[in-house]
Amino acid sequence: xxxxxxxxxxxxxxxxxxxxxxxxxxxxxxxxxxxxxxxxxxxxxxxxxxxxxxxxxxxxxxxxxxxxxxxxxxxxxxxxxxxxxxxxxxxxxxxxxxxxxxxxxxxxxxxxxxxxxxxxxxxxxxxxxxxxxxxxxxxxxxxxxxxxxxxxxxxxxxxxxxxxxxxxxxxxxxxxxxxxxxxxxxxx
Numbered sequence: 556x557x558x559x560x561x562x563x564x565x566x567x568x569x570x571x572x573x574x575x576x577x578x579x580x581x582x583x584x585x586x587x588x589x590x591x592x593x594x595x596x597x598x599x600x601x602x603x604x605x606x607x608x609x610x611x612x613x614x615x616x617x618x619x620x621x622x623x624x625x626x627x628x629x630x631x632x633x634x635x636x637x638x639x640x641x642x643x644x645x646x647x648x649x650x651x652x653x654x655x656x657x658x659x660x661x662x663x664x665x666x667x668x669x670x671x672x673x674x675x676x677x678x679x680x681x682x683x684x685x686x687x688x689x690x691x692x693x694x695x696x697x698x699x700x701x702x703x704x705x706x707x708x709x710x711x712x713x714x715x716x717x718x719x720x721x722x723x724x725x726x727x728x729x730x731x732x733x734x735x736x737x738x739x740x741x742x743x
Contacts (some may be wrong), residue, residue, distance in 0.1 A: 577619065580700075582609040586742035589625065594732040600643060605629035607660060611702060611743055618676050618697055621665040627655045651717040652710075658685045666690070674698055684713040702741040707734040 584606040592601045605626045612620030630653060632643045648655040662683040669677045674697050682691045693706035710716075711733045 576614050578613050579610050579620075580613065580743040582606060582611065582623070583742045584608060588740045590738045592736040592738075594735075596730045599634075600632050601634045602630065602632040604631075609741070611697075611741065617670070618668055618695070618702075620668070621663075621678075621680075623663045625661040625663070626659070627653050627661050628659050630655065652715055654685055663691075678704075682708065684708075685715070687713045689713065700743050702743075703739065705736065705738045707736050709733050710735055 587606050587609070589604050589606065590601065591604060592599055607624040607626040609623030610621065611618060628648070630644065630647055632640050632647070635643055647653060650657075653661075662681075664681045665678055666681055667679045671677050671694060676695050676697070677692070678695055679690055679692050681688050689712045691706060691708060693704050695702050695704040717731065
């Protein structure tokens with residue numbers, strides 16, 4: 556019986572020390588940024604979308620996790636102004652693209668993380684857009700209380716097929732690239 560108590564105490568102490576070593580840091584949603592670029596045959600559009608919440612997890616100084624929610628209703632173009640900006644924003648929020656009335660948030664959850672070099676990690680994460688979850692991979696660099704990454708997302712994997720050359724023929728100069736680019740800067 557004493558051995559069982561000793562084992563239970565040892566397991567409790569081990570579990571407590573593990574949880575003490577893991578540290579979750581919430582991101583500053585006002586200071587953290589997501590910039591996007593969508594390209595088409597005749598040019599490109601760029602803009603921003605805001606975080607709703609998020610956190611990164613460290614064990615010591617090593618990145619071990621992360622989870623982020625994006626406010627898709629904040630999606631806006633920054634390369635246009637006035638009427639044209641309003642039209643593009645409306646179209647991007649419509650069902651043809653992100654359907655923000657039905658799907659007001661997107662989610663990214665780190666699944667696996669491996670160290671590539673000092674402060675650089677290779678991440679595989681689950682990205683959920685429009686209720687569809689698919690894996691994405693990217694490198695992320697951590698420096699102090701910041702982290703940065705840039706990666707591409709294939710919109711067609713999330714049922715965003717509007718003017719995709721892979722789904723529609725004879726689009727000509729109305730073809731929109733399937734990939735959009737994200738540049739993310741986290742502050743925590």
